[in-house]
Amino acid sequence: MPQWIDACATDDIDEEDLIRFDHAGATYAIYHSPEGDFFATSGMCTHEAVHLCDGLVMGHLIECxxxxxxxxxxxxxxxxxxVCVNLKTFPVKVEAGRVLIEVP
Structure with a gap:
């Protein structure tokens, strides 16, 4: 059953940047868009087992x-x-200055 997990504070991530978040044996990447929105994907590149948190964010793109x-x-x-396989994405919501992601 999916659950909402507190991943970080909104001010933990600069705009056009990301952070790593690990939970229950899985790794995620949490992004802060130029428009101020937050997004979450699986943390590992689908091409090779490299964490995206070391990548470069440009606008709405993450570069492995x-x-x-x-x-x-x-x-x-x-x-x-x-890369030719899409990243898995996860729902995100912001409550009281905290970024929450819905994980399986």
């Missing part, structure tokens, strides 16, 4: 630090080779 593949973190869509 290993082979420079890119994903749209809002939808998880793979945008540039060598």
């Amino acid at each position: 630090p290993k082979h420079n593949g890119q994903f749209d973190y809002r939808t998880g869509e793979a945008k540039r080779a060598p």
Whole structure:
């Protein structure tokens, strides 16, 4: 059954940046968009087992630090080779200055 988990404070992530969040053996990436919205994806690149928290955020894209593949973190869509498998995304809500993600 899905549950909402407190991942971080809203001010823990600068705009156009991300942080790593680990919970129950899974790893996630939490993003802060230029518009002030928050998003969550699985934390590992689908091409190789590299954590995206070491990647570069540009607008709505996260670039994997290993082979420079890119994903749209809002939808998880793979945008540039060598990545071709989309990232899993997770619902996000903000309550009282905290970012919560819905995890399985």
